[in-house]
Amino acid sequence: MQEQLKSKGPTILMHDGGGDRSQSGEALEKLLPWLKELLCTNSIGGAACP
Incomplete structure (x- = not known):
């Protein structure tokens, strides 16, 4: 799933x-x-990261 x-x-x-x-x-x-790490690292969707 991660690769996809x-x-x-x-x-x-x-x-x-x-x-x-x-x-x-x-x-x-x-x-x-x-997913949280991916979103925060890549700033996908403007994710708010702690």
């Missing part, structure tokens, strides 16, 4: 169909910090 975001832009669609959502939670724990 770098080359194709900042659009992300995630769908969780229900049931055991532990994999979705684990994926978000990894993805969200990486």
